[in-house]
Amino acid sequence: MTHTTDPLVTVEHVTRTFGATVALDDVSLTVRPGELVGLLGPNGAGKSTLLSLLTGQRRPDRGVVRLYGGDPRDPASRTRLGLTPQETGLPPTLKVKEVVEFIAGHYPDPLPTGELLDLVGLTDLAGRQTGGLSGGQKRRLAVGLALAGRPGLLLLDEPTTGLDVDARHDLWDVLRSYHATGGTVVLTSHYLEEVQALAERVVVIDHGRVLADDTLAAVLARVQLRRVTFRTTAPTGEALAALPGVARCEQDQDGTVDLVTADADALVRDLVTRSVPFEGITVAGASLEEAFLAMTRVDAPHEPTIPTGATR
Numbered sequence: 001m002t003h004t005t006d007p008l009v010t011v012e013h014v015t016r017t018f019g020a021t022v023a024l025d026d027v028s029l030t031v032r033p034g035e036l037v038g039l040l041g042p043n044g045a046g047k048s049t050l051l052s053l054l055t056g057q058r059r060p061d062r063g064v065v066r067l068y069g070g071d072p073r074d075p076a077s078r079t080r081l082g083l084t085p086q087e088t089g090l091p092p093t094l095k096v097k098e099v100v101e102f103i104a105g106h107y108p109d110p111l112p113t114g115e116l117l118d119l120v121g122l123t124d125l126a127g128r129q130t131g132g133l134s135g136g137q138k139r140r141l142a143v144g145l146a147l148a149g150r151p152g153l154l155l156l157d158e159p160t161t162g163l164d165v166d167a168r169h170d171l172w173d174v175l176r177s178y179h180a181t182g183g184t185v186v187l188t189s190h191y192l193e194e195v196q197a198l199a200e201r202v203v204v205i206d207h208g209r210v211l212a213d214d215t216l217a218a219v220l221a222r223v224q225l226r227r228v229t230f231r232t233t234a235p236t237g238e239a240l241a242a243l244p245g246v247a248r249c250e251q252d253q254d255g256t257v258d259l260v261t262a263d264a265d266a267l268v269r270d271l272v273t274r275s276v277p278f279e280g281i282t283v284a285g286a287s288l289e290e291a292f293l294a295m296t297r298v299d300a301p302h303e304p305t306i307p308t309g310a311t312r
C-alpha cells in the first residue's frame with residue numbers, strides 16, 4: 001500500500017554503461033507526487049538512459065531504481081505510468097478518435113474520449129486520419145494517449161523537440177493542465193526555455209552525473225551565466241579566476257581574457273577596483289553548454305580551473 005507522499009520514483013546510486021561509455025554515473029534522485037521535474041542536460045548527457053531505467057526498458061548495472069515502490073520491470077509497477085517516446089509512431093490511416101478509443105480500451109478506468117481530446121485540444125480533429133496531422137498535433141495526440149489511463153506519473157522524453165513555437169506552447173498548456181489536477185511530470189529537455197516554462201524543480205545532468213538538483217530559481221541562478229571578454233596587458237588569469245562569481249577564466253597569449261561569471265556588473269567593478277587595465281570589453285549571455293561546462297568544473301575541484309595562457 002503506497003501513501004500519497006511516498007516517492008513515485010526512487011533512484012539510488014545508479015550506474016549504467018554502454019561498453020566504454022558511462023551513460024549514468026552514480027545517479028540518485030527521488031520524485032514525489034505532484035512534482036513537475038525537468039531533467040536538463042546537453043545531448044548525450046544521460047537523460048534518455050535515465051528515463052529508460054524508470055520505464056523498465058533497461059536495467060542499471062549498479063544501484064536501485066524503484067517506480068511506485070516496485071521494480072519498473074514488473075508490469076504491476078507501471079500501471080499508473082504514462083509515457084511518450086521521442087518518436088511517435090501512430091497508424092496513419094486510423095482516425096484520431098479511433099486511436100484514442102483503441103488505447104483507452106486497454107485501461108480499466110480511462111479518461112472519456114471527449115475529455116481527453118478536449119484536454120489536448122484535438123476535439124475539432126477527432127475525425128481526421130493521424131497521417132494528416134501536423135507534427136505538433138501528433139505530439140499532442142501522443143501526450144493525450146499517455147494520459148488515457150489517468151496515470152499518476154507522466155514521463156516525457158524531449159516532448160517538444162522539432163515543434164514550432166505555437167505547437168510547443170500548446171503542448172506546455174496540456175502539461176500544465178495535467179499537473180494542475182495533481183499529476184506528476186518528469187520531462188527531459190535540452191532547452192533551458194522549456195524547463196524554465198514548466199518545471200518547478202530542475203535536475204541538471206551532464207556526462208551521466210547530477211550537477212544540480214534544486215528549485216528552478218536556484219538552478220537558473222547557476223546556469224544563467226554571462227560571458228565577459230576584454231583585452232588586457234596585465235597577466236590576470238589566476239587572480240580573475242579567484243574572484244567571486246567567476247566560473248571559468250581563460251587568457252590567451254595575446255592578452256585576450258575570456259571569462260564566464262554569474263555577475264558581470266560585479267566583475268567590471270572588481271576590474272576597476274583592482275586597477276586591471278582593460279579595453280574592448282563585451283558582455284554576452286553564456287550558452288547553456290558553457291554553463292554546464294562551468295558547473296562541471298566547479299563541481300570537480302581537482303580539475304584545473306584556469307588554463308592560463310591557453311590558446312583557444
Ligand SMILES: Nc1ncnc2c1ncn2[C@@H]1O[C@H](COP(=O)(O)OP(=O)(O)OP(=O)(O)O)[C@@H](O)[C@H]1O
Nearest residue numbers: 018021023041042043044045046047048049050190
Ligand atoms: N544503446 C546504446 N549503445 C551505446 N551507447 C549508448 C546507447 N544509449 C546511449 N548511449 C550513450 O550513452 C550516453 C548517454 O546517452 P543518452 O541518450 O542517455 O543521452 P541524452 O541526454 O538523452 O541525450 P539526447 O538529448 O541526445 O537524447 C551517450 O554517450 C550515448 O551515446
